[in-house]
Amino acid sequence: MPRTIAENVAEVRAKIAAAAALSGRRADEVTLVAVSKYVGDAEIAELLAAGCRDLGESRPQDLWRKAPLFRDSSPRDDQPRWHFIGHLQTNKIDRTLPLTALVHSLDRESLIQPLQQSAQKQSLVVPVLLEVNISGDESKHGFRAEELEPLLAKLATLPNLAVRGLMGMAGLESDEDKSRREFASLRELRERLQKNCPPNVQLNELSMGMSGDYEIAIEEGATIVRVGSALYQ
Numbered sequence: 001m002p003r004t005i006a007e008n009v010a011e012v013r014a015k016i017a018a019a020a021a022l023s024g025r026r027a028d029e030v031t032l033v034a035v036s037k038y039v040g041d042a043e044i045a046e047l048l049a050a051g052c053r054d055l056g057e058s059r060p061q062d063l064w065r066k067a068p069l070f071r072d073s074s075p076r077d078d079q080p081r082w083h084f085i086g087h088l089q090t091n092k093i094d095r096t097l098p099l100t101a102l103v104h105s106l107d108r109e110s111l112i113q114p115l116q117q118s119a120q121k122q123s124l125v126v127p128v129l130l131e132v133n134i135s136g137d138e139s140k141h142g143f144r145a146e147e148l149e150p151l152l153a154k155l156a157t158l159p160n161l162a163v164r165g166l167m168g169m170a171g172l173e174s175d176e177d178k179s180r181r182e183f184a185s186l187r188e189l190r191e192r193l194q195k196n197c198p199p200n201v202q203l204n205e206l207s208m209g210m211s212g213d214y215e216i217a218i219e220e221g222a223t224i225v226r227v228g229s230a231l232y233q
Protein backbone atom coordinates (compact mmCIF):
# COMPACT_ATOMS: atom_id res chain seq x y z
CA MET A 1 0.00 0.00 0.00
CA PRO A 2 1.41 3.44 -0.81
CA ARG A 3 2.38 5.37 2.25
CA THR A 4 0.86 8.74 3.03
CA ILE A 5 2.86 11.91 2.88
CA ALA A 6 2.27 12.37 6.61
CA GLU A 7 3.78 8.93 7.29
CA ASN A 8 6.78 9.70 5.11
CA VAL A 9 7.30 13.07 6.79
CA ALA A 10 7.19 11.37 10.21
CA GLU A 11 9.77 8.80 9.13
CA VAL A 12 12.11 11.40 7.64
CA ARG A 13 11.81 13.51 10.79
CA ALA A 14 12.68 10.49 12.95
CA LYS A 15 15.75 9.78 10.83
CA ILE A 16 16.76 13.45 10.99
CA ALA A 17 16.51 13.32 14.78
CA ALA A 18 18.64 10.16 14.96
CA ALA A 19 21.31 11.57 12.65
CA ALA A 20 21.32 14.88 14.53
CA ALA A 21 21.85 13.00 17.79
CA LEU A 22 24.82 11.19 16.23
CA SER A 23 26.37 14.58 15.50
CA GLY A 24 25.59 15.85 18.99
CA ARG A 25 22.73 18.09 17.99
CA ARG A 26 19.01 18.39 18.60
CA ALA A 27 16.54 17.58 15.83
CA ASP A 28 15.39 21.20 15.72
CA GLU A 29 18.90 22.30 14.80
CA VAL A 30 18.34 20.76 11.36
CA THR A 31 15.76 22.29 9.02
CA LEU A 32 13.84 19.96 6.73
CA VAL A 33 13.12 21.61 3.41
CA ALA A 34 10.37 19.51 1.85
CA VAL A 35 11.11 19.69 -1.87
CA SER A 36 7.75 20.12 -3.60
CA LYS A 37 9.01 20.48 -7.17
CA TYR A 38 7.63 17.07 -8.19
CA VAL A 39 4.13 17.48 -6.81
CA GLY A 40 0.93 19.43 -7.21
CA ASP A 41 -1.24 21.45 -4.91
CA ALA A 42 -2.93 18.54 -3.14
CA GLU A 43 0.39 17.07 -2.03
CA ILE A 44 1.66 20.48 -0.92
CA ALA A 45 -1.46 20.85 1.21
CA GLU A 46 -0.60 17.48 2.78
CA LEU A 47 2.96 18.62 3.46
CA LEU A 48 1.66 21.74 5.20
CA ALA A 49 -0.84 19.68 7.20
CA ALA A 50 2.05 17.42 8.26
CA GLY A 51 3.81 20.47 9.70
CA CYS A 52 6.30 21.16 6.90
CA ARG A 53 6.74 24.93 6.68
CA ASP A 54 9.90 25.01 4.58
CA LEU A 55 9.23 24.06 0.98
CA GLY A 56 11.69 23.86 -1.90
CA GLU A 57 11.19 24.60 -5.59
CA SER A 58 13.73 24.55 -8.37
CA ARG A 59 11.74 26.10 -11.23
CA PRO A 60 10.83 29.76 -10.97
CA GLN A 61 7.52 29.41 -12.82
CA ASP A 62 6.36 26.74 -10.38
CA LEU A 63 7.34 28.92 -7.42
CA TRP A 64 5.51 31.92 -8.89
CA ARG A 65 2.31 29.91 -9.10
CA LYS A 66 2.51 27.95 -5.86
CA ALA A 67 3.79 30.56 -3.43
CA PRO A 68 0.92 33.07 -3.81
CA LEU A 69 -1.64 30.25 -3.73
CA PHE A 70 -0.43 28.90 -0.40
CA ARG A 71 0.23 32.35 1.03
CA ASP A 72 -3.42 33.15 0.57
CA SER A 73 -4.67 29.83 1.93
CA SER A 74 -2.37 29.71 4.99
CA PRO A 75 -2.94 31.58 8.27
CA ARG A 76 -1.16 34.90 8.41
CA ASP A 77 1.02 33.81 11.35
CA ASP A 78 1.81 30.39 9.89
CA GLN A 79 3.02 31.05 6.37
CA PRO A 80 5.09 28.61 4.31
CA ARG A 81 8.70 29.59 3.65
CA TRP A 82 9.82 28.93 0.09
CA HIS A 83 13.39 27.93 -0.67
CA PHE A 84 14.71 28.38 -4.18
CA ILE A 85 17.06 25.47 -4.92
CA GLY A 86 17.42 25.54 -8.71
CA HIS A 87 19.49 27.26 -11.34
CA LEU A 88 18.22 30.85 -11.49
CA GLN A 89 18.29 32.62 -14.85
CA THR A 90 18.75 36.36 -14.59
CA ASN A 91 15.48 37.17 -16.35
CA LYS A 92 13.60 35.26 -13.61
CA ILE A 93 15.17 37.04 -10.63
CA ASP A 94 12.70 39.90 -10.19
CA ARG A 95 9.65 37.73 -9.68
CA THR A 96 11.47 35.07 -7.68
CA LEU A 97 13.09 37.15 -4.95
CA PRO A 98 10.00 38.52 -3.21
CA LEU A 99 8.61 34.99 -2.86
CA THR A 100 11.77 33.36 -1.54
CA ALA A 101 12.92 32.99 2.08
CA LEU A 102 16.33 31.62 1.11
CA VAL A 103 18.11 31.26 -2.22
CA HIS A 104 20.26 28.10 -1.95
CA SER A 105 21.78 28.36 -5.37
CA LEU A 106 23.93 31.41 -5.88
CA ASP A 107 26.06 29.33 -8.20
CA ARG A 108 28.01 31.71 -10.45
CA GLU A 109 29.67 35.08 -10.34
CA SER A 110 27.50 36.55 -13.11
CA LEU A 111 24.42 36.15 -10.91
CA ILE A 112 25.69 38.43 -8.16
CA GLN A 113 25.14 41.89 -9.64
CA PRO A 114 21.70 41.07 -11.10
CA LEU A 115 20.63 39.66 -7.70
CA GLN A 116 21.90 42.71 -5.84
CA GLN A 117 20.26 45.11 -8.30
CA SER A 118 16.92 43.34 -8.21
CA ALA A 119 16.94 43.13 -4.42
CA GLN A 120 17.82 46.81 -4.14
CA LYS A 121 15.13 47.87 -6.60
CA GLN A 122 12.56 45.94 -4.59
CA SER A 123 13.94 47.07 -1.21
CA LEU A 124 14.69 43.51 -0.16
CA VAL A 125 17.57 41.99 1.72
CA VAL A 126 17.83 38.51 0.25
CA PRO A 127 19.35 35.64 2.27
CA VAL A 128 21.56 33.50 0.02
CA LEU A 129 23.75 30.42 0.18
CA LEU A 130 26.75 29.99 -2.07
CA GLU A 131 26.55 26.77 -4.03
CA VAL A 132 29.85 24.94 -4.07
CA ASN A 133 30.70 22.16 -6.50
CA ILE A 134 31.98 19.68 -3.91
CA SER A 135 32.00 16.63 -6.17
CA GLY A 136 33.88 18.15 -9.07
CA ASP A 137 31.24 16.73 -11.45
CA GLU A 138 31.29 18.74 -14.65
CA SER A 139 27.51 18.58 -14.79
CA LYS A 140 27.06 20.29 -11.43
CA HIS A 141 26.76 24.02 -10.94
CA GLY A 142 28.56 25.93 -8.26
CA PHE A 143 31.79 27.62 -7.30
CA ARG A 144 35.10 25.93 -6.76
CA ALA A 145 36.29 26.02 -3.17
CA GLU A 146 39.23 28.31 -4.03
CA GLU A 147 36.90 30.95 -5.41
CA LEU A 148 35.01 31.55 -2.20
CA GLU A 149 37.27 33.80 -0.18
CA PRO A 150 37.42 36.66 -2.70
CA LEU A 151 33.75 36.11 -3.40
CA LEU A 152 32.82 36.62 0.25
CA ALA A 153 34.83 39.85 0.31
CA LYS A 154 32.85 41.08 -2.67
CA LEU A 155 29.50 39.97 -1.29
CA ALA A 156 30.22 41.72 2.01
CA THR A 157 30.05 45.05 0.15
CA LEU A 158 26.58 44.40 -1.28
CA PRO A 159 23.90 45.67 1.11
CA ASN A 160 20.94 43.76 -0.33
CA LEU A 161 22.44 40.26 -0.27
CA ALA A 162 22.87 38.49 3.06
CA VAL A 163 25.17 35.48 2.89
CA ARG A 164 24.01 32.80 5.33
CA GLY A 165 26.14 29.80 4.38
CA LEU A 166 27.04 27.19 1.80
CA MET A 167 25.14 24.63 -0.26
CA GLY A 168 26.47 21.48 -1.89
CA MET A 169 25.40 18.26 -3.54
CA ALA A 170 27.12 14.90 -3.56
CA GLY A 171 28.26 13.66 -6.96
CA LEU A 172 25.97 11.51 -9.07
CA GLU A 173 28.48 8.68 -8.97
CA SER A 174 29.37 9.04 -5.31
CA ASP A 175 28.88 6.07 -3.01
CA GLU A 176 28.27 6.53 0.70
CA ASP A 177 31.93 7.00 1.62
CA LYS A 178 32.56 9.47 -1.15
CA SER A 179 29.40 11.44 -0.35
CA ARG A 180 30.49 11.60 3.28
CA ARG A 181 33.89 12.96 2.27
CA GLU A 182 32.27 15.53 -0.02
CA PHE A 183 29.95 16.72 2.76
CA ALA A 184 32.84 16.83 5.23
CA SER A 185 34.81 18.91 2.73
CA LEU A 186 32.01 21.50 2.63
CA ARG A 187 31.95 21.66 6.44
CA GLU A 188 35.73 22.06 6.55
CA LEU A 189 35.59 24.76 3.88
CA ARG A 190 33.00 26.59 5.97
CA GLU A 191 35.24 26.33 9.04
CA ARG A 192 38.25 27.69 7.13
CA LEU A 193 36.27 30.60 5.72
CA GLN A 194 34.75 31.43 9.09
CA LYS A 195 38.21 32.20 10.50
CA ASN A 196 38.58 35.13 8.16
CA CYS A 197 35.01 36.07 7.50
CA PRO A 198 34.10 39.65 6.57
CA PRO A 199 31.60 41.35 8.88
CA ASN A 200 27.94 40.94 7.82
CA VAL A 201 28.69 37.63 6.10
CA GLN A 202 27.41 34.63 8.06
CA LEU A 203 28.26 31.04 7.28
CA ASN A 204 26.07 29.30 9.82
CA GLU A 205 24.02 27.30 7.35
CA LEU A 206 25.16 24.20 5.52
CA SER A 207 22.50 23.04 3.05
CA MET A 208 23.47 19.52 2.06
CA GLY A 209 21.75 16.16 1.77
CA MET A 210 18.82 14.91 -0.33
CA SER A 211 16.60 11.81 -0.15
CA GLY A 212 19.46 9.39 -0.72
CA ASP A 213 22.01 10.91 1.60
CA TYR A 214 20.47 13.33 4.10
CA GLU A 215 21.37 11.23 7.15
CA ILE A 216 25.04 11.17 6.15
CA ALA A 217 24.91 14.90 5.44
CA ILE A 218 23.51 15.60 8.91
CA GLU A 219 26.17 13.43 10.54
CA GLU A 220 28.69 15.61 8.68
CA GLY A 221 27.11 18.85 9.88
CA ALA A 222 24.21 19.79 7.59
CA THR A 223 21.89 22.40 9.12
CA ILE A 224 19.42 22.21 6.22
CA VAL A 225 18.45 19.11 4.24
CA ARG A 226 16.47 19.23 1.00
CA VAL A 227 14.33 16.10 0.78
CA GLY A 228 11.95 15.39 -2.10
CA SER A 229 11.32 11.89 -3.44
CA ALA A 230 11.50 10.16 -0.02
CA LEU A 231 8.31 12.04 0.88
CA TYR A 232 6.28 10.68 -2.01
CA GLN A 233 6.97 6.92 -2.17
Ligand SMILES: *Cc1c(COP(=O)(O)O)cnc(C)c1O
Binding pocket: 035, 037, 058, 085, 086, 209, 210, 211, 212, 226, 227, 228, 229, 230
Ligand atom coordinates in the same frame (compact mmCIF):
# COMPACT_ATOMS: atom_id res chain seq x y z
C1 LIG B 1 15.29 17.95 -6.56
C2 LIG B 1 16.29 18.47 -5.63
C3 LIG B 1 16.38 17.96 -4.32
C4 LIG B 1 15.54 16.82 -3.82
O1 LIG B 1 16.02 15.62 -4.35
P1 LIG B 1 15.47 14.19 -3.86
O2 LIG B 1 16.55 13.27 -4.22
O3 LIG B 1 14.20 13.96 -4.58
O4 LIG B 1 15.27 14.29 -2.39
C5 LIG B 1 17.33 18.53 -3.48
N1 LIG B 1 18.13 19.53 -3.89
C6 LIG B 1 18.07 20.04 -5.13
C7 LIG B 1 19.00 21.14 -5.50
C8 LIG B 1 17.16 19.52 -6.05
O5 LIG B 1 17.11 20.03 -7.29
